[in-house]
Amino acid sequence: EAQVTQNPRYLITVTGKKLTVTCSQNMNHEYMSWYRQDPGLGLRQIYYSMNVEVTDKGDVPEGYKVSRKEKRNFPLILESPSPNQTSLYFCASSVVGERYNEQFFGPGTRLTVL
């Protein structure tokens, strides 16, 4: 089954404790992206990647890191989480090179930073 998976689905942590949210897709997509969703603000893009070893900042990259060492994986790293990073996080992937390419989303990771 074609899908985007994220782990963990739910995480409660404390300020300053480094964490990684994994994202993996099995559709051989070049493009992957991370978003956070907050009430009233919609989804905001954190980072995106056009291919292996190619990443770029979205609108809200502060406090986050990403890496793209393999085509299928795009982990999101919070080196020192803070309470304002409490949010619902979505990973997405798509093909590139087409104007109307659909983004496929993972199920989301609900993160709470205390």
Next chain:
Amino acid sequence: RKEVEQDPGPFNVPEGATVAFNCTYSNSASQSFFWYRQDCRKEPKLLMSVYSSGNEDGRFTAQLNRASQYISLLIRDSKLSDSATYLCVVKNTGGFKTIFGAGTRLFVKA
């Protein structure tokens, strides 16, 4: 000003009603336009792309007005199952940076 703005909602309509959602975008260089649907904090899913000439998919019609930088979604004969949040999505030139509107919540009641 937000790059993509939508009606704040929520919209409460009876079954069978026609409902229209509006969206405006600020970047005139925007290249691609979409409507996504999101159910109750689940992942967004593509509802339809929005083409320059307008397009229809069953009960759903999407239109784009580049001159006014405006996108619309019309749902005819609303069903209970249409209850969801509708997200307007714009991609910039190059197609990599993606901007989502805050979404408009729709409640269809029996």
